[in-house]
Each structure stands twice: as C-alpha cells, then as structure tokens.
Amino acid sequence: MSFLSPEAENESHLLNVIVSLQGQELECDVNRNKSRNISEYKQIDAKINLQLSENHNALKQIPEVYSNVLEKIKFAQGKIRSCKEKIDRCKTSLQCQREDLKRLYLDSVTNGQILDLLARIDKVREVSGILDNYIKHKHYQNATQLLKTNVALLEGNLSSVEALKDIKEDLKKRKDTLHLEMIQQLQNHLYLKAPSAKEKVQLFRSGEPPEMDNEEEYEDEEENLSKDPEEDTYKFLKLLIQSLQQLGRLDETIEVIEKSMESELRSILNNTAQDLLYKKRLTNQIENQPTLFPELLEECFAKYRAVAASHHVVINAIEHLRYGRQASRYTNNIVWSNIQTCVELLLRDYMAVDEDVAAQPPSSSSSAAVSYNPVRNDVSSFFSRSGRRPERAQHNLFSFESSATGLTRSSECRSQQYSTVSATTTAYELPALCQKSPHNITLVFKQITNFIKEINNVINMTGSQLIPLQHFLNDFVDNKFLPTLQAKVKRDIADATEGNSGLNMVKLPASKIGWPRPLLQGTLKVQEELVELRSLMNRMPKYCNKFLDIIYDVLKSYKKICHNTFSNIVGINSMSETVCHVWFKDENLKQLIRELPLWVEMFNPEKPVRETSTTNADIVNSINSHLGKEILDKNSVIAESERLIQLAQLQDSITWLLEFVNGLVENLQADKELQEQLSGSNAKLLEDCRGLLGERMSELMQLAEDCLMILYLEIRVQCYYHLLIVLRKQDYKIDIVSSDPDSGVTLLNKFLSQLEEKVRDYLPLSHTKFLFDGLGYIMSGIIVSNASYIKEINNGGLKKMSRNILALQQNLTNITLTCELELERARFYYELLYQKPEEILRNIVEQQKRFTKPEYVELIQLYYRSNRNTKNSNKRAEKQLNLHLLKLNDIMENEPVSNGADNHPDNHLDMTP
Numbered sequence: 001m002s003f004l005s006p007e008a009e010n011e012s013h014l015l016n017v018i019v020s021l022q023g024q025e026l027e028c029d030v031n032r033n034k035s036r037n038i039s040e041y042k043q044i045d046a047k048i049n050l051q052l053s054e055n056h057n058a059l060k061q062i063p064e065v066y067s068n069v070l071e072k073i074k075f076a077q078g079k080i081r082s083c084k085e086k087i088d089r090c091k092t093s094l095q096c097q098r099e100d101l102k103r104l105y106l107d108s109v110t111n112g113q114i115l116d117l118l119a120r121i122d123k124v125r126e127v128s129g130i131l132d133n134y135i136k137h138k139h140y141q142n143a144t145q146l147l148k149t150n151v152a153l154l155e156g157n158l159s160s161v162e163a164l165k166d167i168k169e170d171l172k173k174r175k176d177t178l179h180l181e182m183i184q185q186l187q188n189h190l191y192l193k194a195p196s197a198k199e200k201v202q203l204f205r206s207g208e209p210p211e212m213d214n215e216e217e218y219e220d221e222e223e224n225l226s227k228d229p230e231e232d233t234y235k236f237l238k239l240l241i242q243s244l245q246q247l248g249r250l251d252e253t254i255e256v257i258e259k260s261m262e263s264e265l266r267s268i269l270n271n272t273a274q275d276l277l278y279k280k281r282l283t284n285q286i287e288n289q290p291t292l293f294p295e296l297l298e299e300c301f302a303k304y305r306a307v308a309a310s311h312h313v314v315i316n317a318i319e320h321l322r323y324g325r326q327a328s329r330y331t332n333n334i335v336w337s338n339i340q341t342c343v344e345l346l347l348r349d350y351m352a353v354d355e356d357v358a359a360q361p362p363s364s365s366s367s368a369a370v371s372y373n374p375v376r377n378d379v380s381s382f383f384s385r386s387g388r389r390p391e392r393a394q395h396n397l398f399s400f401e402s403s404a405t406g407l408t409r410s411s412e413c414r415s416q417q418y419s420t421v422s423a424t425t426t427a428y429e430l431p432a433l434c435q436k437s438p439h440n441i442t443l444v445f446k447q448i449t450n451f452i453k454e455i456n457n458v459i460n461m462t463g464s465q466l467i468p469l470q471h472f473l474n475d476f477v478d479n480k481f482l483p484t485l486q487a488k489v490k491r492d493i494a495d496a497t498e499g500n501s502g503l504n505m506v507k508l509p510a511s512k513i514g515w516p517r518p519l520l521q522g523t524l525k526v527q528e529e530l531v532e533l534r535s536l537m538n539r540m541p542k543y544c545n546k547f548l549d550i551i552y553d554v555l556k557s558y559k560k561i562c563h564n565t566f567s568n569i570v571g572i573n574s575m576s577e578t579v580c581h582v583w584f585k586d587e588n589l590k591q592l593i594r595e596l597p598l599w600v601e602m603f604n605p606e607k608p609v610r611e612t613s614t615t616n617a618d619i620v621n622s623i624n625s626h627l628g629k630e631i632l633d634k635n636s637v638i639a640e641s642e643r644l645i646q647l648a649q650l651q652d653s654i655t656w657l658l659e660f661v662n663g664l665v666e667n668l669q670a671d672k673e674l675q676e677q678l679s680g681s682n683a684k685l686l687e688d689c690r691g692l693l694g695e696r697m698s699e700l701m702q703l704a705e706d707c708l709m710i711l712y713l714e715i716r717v718q719c720y721y722h723l724l725i726v727l728r729k730q731d732y733k734i735d736i737v738s739s740d741p742d743s744g745v746t747l748l749n750k751f752l753s754q755l756e757e758k759v760r761d762y763l764p765l766s767h768t769k770f771l772f773d774g775l776g777y778i779m780s781g782i783i784v785s786n787a788s789y790i791k792e793i794n795n796g797g798l799k800k801m802s803r804n805i806l807a808l809q810q811n812l813t814n815i816t817l818t819c820e821l822e823l824e825r826a827r828f829y830y831e832l833l834y835q836k837p838e839e840i841l842r843n844i845v846e847q848q849k850r851f852t853k854p855e856y857v858e859l860i861q862l863y864y865r866s867n868r869n870t871k872n873s874n875k876r877a878e879k880q881l882n883l884h885l886l887k888l889n890d891i892m893e894n895e896p897v898s899n900g901a902d903n904h905p906d907n908h909l910d911m912t913p
Contacts, residue, residue, distance in 0.1 A: 121164070125167065128167075139225060141243050154171065179249045179252075182243055186237065187264065190310050191268060194233070194303065223239060234313045237310060250318065250322075258329065262342070265307070265339060269342055273431050276296055280292065290440070291443075293350055293433060293443055296346075297346070304339045308339065315332055318330070336467075339455075350430070351476065351481075443539075448469070455469065477543060493558065496522045497522035503646055508524070523654070530554065530661065533547045534664055534667070534668075551693065552693060566647070566703060569647055571638070579626075580638065592622055596619075599770065623716065627720065637717050644755060645758050645762065651763070651767075654703060715775070716778055718751055722745070723748065723782045724786065727786040733797055733866070737796045742804055749811040752772070752775075776820035780826040783801075783830075793862060801827075829850075829851060829855070837860050841891060853889070856892070
C-alpha cells in the first residue's frame, strides 16, 4: 500500500516513464511503450470524465449546504449574547436581595425540623399497629428494628414530651414480650418445625456438617415483607438470632436453649412414639410389633438430624455475632451430647437395660457379666471443659397423654415454661410399641451403628476415644445381650430336648426345610437357633466372632444331648450290656462294616471301592467270633423296636443338621457383603469358620454313623436271637407237619417287616438298603452252621425246615425287593438229608463241593443221629459213620472247591427229594 499523495504518485509515474524511454535502444521498443502510455492515458481520462458525470449533482449542492450552516451559526451567536446579558442582570439583582434570602432559608430549616418532629411523633403513635402487623406476619427483624428505633427516639429527642411517656412504657413492655415470643419461635423451629429433608440434614447424615465460617455466607439477612419468613427455616433462625442480638437478649436466649435442650429432645421421643402409635391404631395394625421399634428409632434419628442441623445454623449465627468475644458453652458437641443422652434413655427403656438380670436364666458366662447394671453416666459432660457434672437422680422416662391434645402445647404454656426454665428434668414414660427385651438390639444395631458413625464424623472424634453412645452400646452388647442370648439359646434347647420331648417327631413341609422326612423336635430347635444366630451375623456383623462361639457351644451342647440319647437307647449305662453294644466295641468289626461297598457309597462316595473290600462272609466270621454256644437271652437284645426307630430318627436328624451346618458355613464363606463389613481378625475368623466348627461337625457325623452301625448290628443280633432258638430248642422229628413256620421264624419276620416299614419313613433309601443288605447270607449261615445242635430230624422236620427257610426268603424278598438266593443254599443243605451218605459223597465228586468240610461232617452226623433206630446196630452205624467221614476227608482234600457255590445256590435247584 502506498502512503504518497496523488501528486507525488503522478510525478513518480512520469519519471518512471521517462526512465523507461531513455533506457530503450530500439525504436520499436520506444514505439511500443509510447502506444501503451497513450492507451493508459485514454483510460484514465475516461475514468475522470465518468466520475465527474456521476458526482455533478453532489458538487452543485455543496455551496447551498455551506450557506445554510453559516446562517445557523450566526443565529446561535446572537442567542448566546442575549443569555449572557440576562445572566448579568440576574447577578446584579441577587446581590441586592442576599440578606432577605438568608433570613428566609433559616426560617425554612427551623420549620422543617419542627415538621420532622411532628412526623416522628405521629409515627410513634402509629408504632403499635405497625408492630402488631409485623409480629402477626412474623417479620421479627423489622419489628425489632422498629421497636428499637422508636424506644431510642422516645428516650432521646422526645424524652421531654410528657404525652409520650405512656407510649414509651408500653413499647418497653412490648420489647420484653417480643423477646419471649422470639424465644418461643426459636424453640418451635429448633424442635417442632425442624426440616427433615433439607440439604444440610443430608450433609449431616453423610457425616459432613455444613461449613459456614466465611463472612460472605454470614452477611446480615434482610427480610422480604412480601414472602412468608418461615418458608426458609434456616434463614428464619438467623433472623431470629439477629433480632435477639439487636434486643440485647442473646445471652439470655443461649441460657434458655441450654437449659431446655434435654427436655425438648425427650419430648421429641415422646411425641414421635405417640404419633406412631396413633397411626398404627388408625390403620388397625397390631400393636407390640417388633418392627415398630426400628421405625420409631429411624423417625427419631431423622428428627434429631434435623434438630442438630438447625442448632448448627443457630450456633454459627451466634458465633458470627459474638466474633472476638468469649466463646459460648453452647456448641455442636453439647447438642450431640444431649441427643446421645436421649437415644441412650430410649434404648435403655426398650431394651430393658435396667431390669434385674439376676431373674434371667443362668448362662455359661460369669455371674458378674450376667448381673450387668452399669451406672448411668452424664454424657453431656463428655465435651465439657470442667469435667463431669454431678450425677442426677434416676427418673422414669417419658409419660404421655392418650388424648390428641397432649401432642401440642399452647403459646401461653410455652411462654410460661421458658420464663421459668429450670434444670430439673421432667419425668416421662414411653408407650410400649413392642415388647421390651434385650433382643431388640438386633433390630436396630445397624441403625445405631450408622448413627454413631455420623456423630463421630460430625464431632471429629479421632483415635480410640469412644463417644458415650458407643460406650453404652458396647457395654450393653458385651455384658447383657450376649450373656442373655447365650442363656436363652441354652434354655430353649434344653426345653426342646428335656425328657421324651426331645424325641418327638415333627413333620414340616419339604419346601420349608429341604428334607422329605420328619425330624426330631430338638434338632429343629437347634436349627432354628442356628438360623437366628446366622441372621444376627448380618444384623450385627461386628460380633460375628461371638455368634460363631455361640454356634460352637450349641453344637457341642447338642452333641452331648444326642450322645446321652444314644446311650440311653442302646443301654450303654444299664447294668447289662446288649450284644450289639459288645459287638459295637469291637473296632475290627466296625472297620469291616465301614469298608462295605454300600457304606462307602453312603459316606465316602469319592472313595473308590477296592477289590478286597469287605464281604458278608467277613462280617459273619467276625460276628461268630463273639458268639459262644449259649443261646442269647432276652436281655441281650433290644426288644423294643421303638428304640431302634428312635435311633433311626436320631441318625436322620443329625444328618440333616450336619447338612444345614455345612450349608451355613458355605454361606458364611461366600457372603462377600458380610466379609466387607468385617475387618482384621473377624474377617479371618469368618474364613476359618469351617475349621472352628469342623471338630463339632466331625463328632456329630461320628455319632450319626454310630447310630446307623448299631441299627445294622442289632438287626443281625435279632436274627441270631430268633434263629438260634428255632434251631437249638425246636424238635424236628415231626409226624404231623403244620403249614406254618416255627414261631421264632414268624417273630423274626414280623420284627424285620415292621422295622423296615417304620425305618423307611425315617431313613433314606440307601440307608435302609444298607441295613437289610446281606441278611439272607447271615440267616443261611446261621441255619447251616447250627445243624450240629439238631438232635434228630425226619422228613416232616425237613419239610418244616424248608417252610422256615421259605418264609424267611419271602419276607426278605418283600423287604429288599431282590431274590434272596443265599437262603437257597441253606434249603439245599437240609435237602441233602433226603439222600444217603453214599449219594451225598457221590454228589460231591460229581458236582464238586458245595459246602465246607465241617458242614458236610455235621450233615452226615445229623443223618446218622436221625437214623440210629434202624436195623443196623449202633456199633455198625458208628463204623459206617467213621468210614463215610474218612471218605469225605479224602474227597475234600482232592476235590477242588466250587467257585461261587455259596453265592449261587440256584445251581442246585434240581436236587429235590
């Protein structure tokens, strides 16, 4: 962009043209430049002519405009000269009248002051009506300012006006009345109209009290006369404090607040309880419900948070107004201290803290712990600098009137109360919303703990120092609730298991307990207590270790009860031992039973069955080692089948309880929410709860196995008892054969069938199958091995024996639902007596050995005993017997044993008489 003038630009352009022309050597270049310059000149000339034609009219108007402007300037100059002349004349005139104006000015000032005083007098006379209007609409700040201003005026400039003395005295009285009414409003908004869901209340709940220490937030509030001052409660409280400060009554107000705080907080408890009770009655809800106590406590906590938030606003307003002066004793800590006192009194009442604990059933804890009766501390002294105040006499807590008018108080009563406030505490008694019991702590423990956390955060408690409410809660739980709970659990279990009541069976829906069979009443009671203790762990996670200890004691106690029941059923403590108990004490026999395939399948399903596992033959051999030649007497067996049923019930109930405890442990270890609430040793204890309870569970499992083992052994004892009587006392030389089996066989069949029918209702199918498995083998062994005790037998006796075996076989088949082929071996054994000894020996050679050598010996001897009255002499018979025994010996030594003969007697069904 060029900054040269148009003339300079033209000159420069001309010079450039000349220089370019001088530098041209060729004529053609000169001509070309000349032509270009001529062309540019013509273009510029055309542009100038165009501009002149377009702006011709404007150029013609310029002289006219200039002439008009010049005329206006001349006219203005004339007016200015005229004004200047007038001003000069006015100045001269004012200088002449100066004294008169001064006199008039002073007169006007005097008259103005007189009018102002008259206006003030008129306003003072109207103050009463304006003041009433302000007070009616609760604009106390304007009322205070109006009252203070007019009283100062009456005591100042208007003090000499005698007509205003009555008004002055009236305003002074109104000042005192206004002070009382503002205190009443302050108390109403602190305790009765405190907001329950404002922002600051939420901050208090989260543990962060509202901070209001900067000057900007504490600028003096201004009332808006067009709005209801009570819309914003906190702003209204600030206005009240400012108004009381303006009246000079702030110190008296603080004293009233401090003295009435505890009684007002208790009144909140009383009124809340009455309101809650009244609502429940209106809705026809049953009283004394446990849920009413947590509801009452939650409502009280909500109101106390609102009260604390309101007090916080008042305290901060007072500190702002008293900045630089001595600090007041009225602080947030004092407020929370009084709140804790009232909460503690509420808890004491509903948790029956002050009741005589000596009347409670004794527990395993020390008597000193059970007789807990702590001395009530004055918690408000916790934060006081002067230490603890003298302990006040105990009094009843909270009384209320049933009528609805008891819930409100008139302004006259409130005024009288605050004018005569004393430190004496009013006696109250709370309505019984639910049954008062130490167990109520379980309903509200989390509520109280969360409330304590809020208080700790608000008052900034640090270190190991505990607030009074926390100290009370810890003492109550440790010294009263836990001992009472432990005593109650023991008492309930003892009541459920005392005498024969512990053996009562209870049938509950399988959907409720997850078990299809009836259970013992005592076991169900133990399960109920464990469920309650598990529930308490969720309600009171801080005391999980204590509840685990109680569970441990419960299982230990119940194991002892079950063991005593087991001993009574089996007769361990009786004078004469039963045979099954003698067998039970044989560890080798017990180990053989534990290695049976069905046992392994029931109790150790993960354990592989060995090829060398126990067989029925091993059990029979071990049992036979305990039996002598004597017949079992009636005292050697458990004659009452009901006792065996009780063993089955006990075994099944213990098994169910063990499954429940195992599920309880798994639930505890999988409860992440509970583990998050625990810390330190409690969390580790929860992880190791299986190890803690494992010992008790192992003992109960062993007892359940013992019950099943006793049942297993007693069934076999009954077989020996009945069959030995049949074989050793019965005469088998029968001429007339009855179609019925022997009475001993009938009794045994009846015992087994009745036992199986009843046991099936109390044991799972696998357990029932185990109990009756192998009975055919044992019966077959008893019948065969006791042939030596039969003196004589004929064809009628053989038929009788066959009927006995057939009856046993049919009964066992009905019980086990399988073909009891083992008894065919016994039947085949006695059917060999239809043959002669030579045929018997020939069959051994042809069909291999079916029995052992002693069994064949007893069979041949029985044959000769039964046929000694033949024509052969005794000497010849004895000689033949010895000859047959020698042949038998040779055959048995040379003939191999038939594999599986004992287990498959159906191979010999064709050998009929």
